[in-house]
Amino acid sequence: xxxxxxxxxxxxxxxxxxxxxxxxxxxxxxxxxxxxxxxxxxxxxxxxxxxxxxxxxxxxxxxxxxxxxxxxxxxxxxxxxxxxxxxxxxxxxxxxxxxxxxxxxxxxxxxxxxxxxxxxxxxxxxxxxxxxxxxxxxxxxxxxxxxxxxxxxxxxxxxxxxxxxxxxxxxxxxxxxxxxxxxxxxxxxxxxxxxxxxxxxxxxxxxxxxxxxxxxxxxxxxxxxxxxxxxxxxxxxxxxxxxxxxxxxxxxx
Numbered sequence: 001x002x003x004x005x006x007x008x009x010x011x012x013x014x015x016x017x018x019x020x021x022x023x024x025x026x027x028x029x030x031x032x033x034x035x036x037x038x039x040x041x042x043x044x045x046x047x048x049x050x051x052x053x054x055x056x057x058x059x060x061x062x063x064x065x066x067x068x069x070x071x072x073x074x075x076x077x078x079x080x081x082x083x084x085x086x087x088x089x090x091x092x093x094x095x096x097x098x099x100x101x102x103x104x105x106x107x108x109x110x111x112x113x114x115x116x117x118x119x120x121x122x123x124x125x126x127x128x129x130x131x132x133x134x135x136x137x138x139x140x141x142x143x144x145x146x147x148x149x150x151x152x153x154x155x156x157x158x159x160x161x162x163x164x165x166x167x168x169x170x171x172x173x174x175x176x177x178x179x180x181x182x183x184x185x186x187x188x189x190x191x192x193x194x195x196x197x198x199x200x201x202x203x204x205x206x207x208x209x210x211x212x213x214x215x216x217x218x219x220x221x222x223x224x225x226x227x228x229x230x231x232x233x234x235x236x237x238x239x240x241x242x243x244x245x246x247x248x249x250x251x252x253x
Contacts, residue, residue, distance in 0.1 A: 011071050014221050016064045018228035023057035026050040029235040033242045041103070041252050045096045046238055052089035056082055080129050084122040090158045091117055093196075097166035100192075101177065101185050101241070102252050104169055121158070124150045159204070167196055184245050191237035199230035 030050025033043045059078050060071060068074070074082070095114055098107035107114075128151050133139050174189040202223060241247040 010069045011060060011064045012069070012221070014224050016061050018224055019057040020061040022228060022231055023054045023061065025232055026053040026057075026235050029239045033238065036242060037248045040248055041099050042096070042101075042248065043242070045092060045099055049089060049092035049096055050235070052085045052092055055085035056089060076129075080126055083129055084125045087121045087125045087154070087158055088118065090162055091121055094162040094166040097169040097173075099252060100238070101173060101182070101189070101247050101250055104173070106169075108253075121154065124154055163196070163200055167193060170196070182250060185241060185247060185250075188237040188241040188245065188247075191233045191240075195230050195233035195237070199227055199233075202227050202230070 027050050030043075030047040034047040037043050059082050060074065063074060063078060091114070095107070098104045098110075128147065131143060131146075133143065170189060170193045174186055174193060177183060177185045177189060
């Protein structure tokens with residue numbers, strides 16, 4: 001296989017439809033739940049998570065509607081916005097796992113950790129992208145040091161530590177709510193866990209491989225639709241918990 005001659009991935013109509021609808025669904029659920037209980041920590045965190053997804057999914061879709069099909073050609077401002085929103089969205093998903101259906105022990109004793117993370121993570125992402133050299137031969141010592149000190153730990157945190165810890169928190173909540181008077185919440189929790197485990201596995205392990213060995217193929221399109229369906233299970237499960245199962249009547253603490 002000649003990797004140098006592989007076709008680059010393009011932002012297709014399937015990408016536009018799936019990402020556009022995902023942005024709309026997340027935003028609709030987040031706003032509606034927040035209007036129902038604007039002071040509830042669960043609706044506030046999910047609204048923020050929805051807005052982060054609106055940026056991550058919405059910005060590339062808007063540029064696709066304007067005729068841009070090469071995701072690597074996004075304007076620098078759009079790229080920075082998407083990457084920063086992706087990082088903050090990972091924090092917010094972890095935060096959501098700590099407060100839904102109610103606060104877990106860690107978040108009660110975390111103090112200012114989440115607040116500091118919300119300020120530090122986007123600042124590091126924006127800085128590393130802003131000063132990223134055009135080519136490898138332009139890499140400087142200070143930038144490599146910043147990448148080693150800030151970039152690498154951030155990648156480990158966002159790609160592994162927070163997703164795994166968040167899933168573990170959701171599984172513990174599922175175990176706690178599996179029986180008893182609040183057992184009706186085990187359904188939405190199971191949906192969210194499945195969405196995050198299966199969708200995350202496909203996005204991290206399989207999607208990058210297909211983007212290299214079979215870009216713009218039918219298999220990649222099928223994978224895109226599957227990840228979209230799995231991803232939508234999270235806002236749908238939260239909507240069911242809020243509007244059908246009345247989870248907000250449960251004390252958040």
